[in-house]
Amino acid sequence: MSIRINQKNCIGCGRCAEVCPGSLIRMRNGKADIRYEEDCWGCASCVKECRTGAIDFFLGADLGGGDVCMKVRKTGSVLNWDFYRENDLMRTITVNTEEANRY
Numbered sequence: 001m002s003i004r005i006n007q008k009n010c011i012g013c014g015r016c017a018e019v020c021p022g023s024l025i026r027m028r029n030g031k032a033d034i035r036y037e038e039d040c041w042g043c044a045s046c047v048k049e050c051r052t053g054a055i056d057f058f059l060g061a062d063l064g065g066g067d068v069c070m071k072v073r074k075t076g077s078v079l080n081w082d083f084y085r086e087n088d089l090m091r092t093i094t095v096n097t098e099e100a101n102r103y
């Protein structure tokens with residue numbers, strides 16, 4: 001798995017860099033940049049934190065992904081996880097974070 005940061009959509013908020021457990025993302029010239037792409041283990045924390053959809057997350061073949069890319073849109077407490085193949089939206093999974101993780 002890996003991510004790609006689309007710097008034209010990055011507003012330089014730094015949230016992705018703060019949450020990456022491996023400190024793989026750094027801010028450079030006001031934009032996010034991933035240092036050691038090959039070390040990304042696909043936790044998706046950065047994708048979840050990005051409010052501008054600047055980070056693409058590629059699902060690994062081990063998850064049946066291949067060329068499938070995931071993006072997150074957040075509206076209030078609702079997260080929409082969009083799955084694309086070659087820029088075509090295949091599926092959206094919607095999670096209300098206020099209702100999630102209640103045990």
Ligand code: SF4
Pocket residue numbers: 003019020021022023024025034039040041042043044045046047
């Ligand atoms: S997916 Fe996780 S490990 Fe990879 S860059 Fe984002 S926060 Fe870091």
Ligand code: SF4
Pocket residue numbers: 005009010011012013014015016017031032049050051052053054055
């Ligand atoms: S969270 Fe998104 S907008 Fe903020 S620095 Fe990271 S890539 Fe840029």
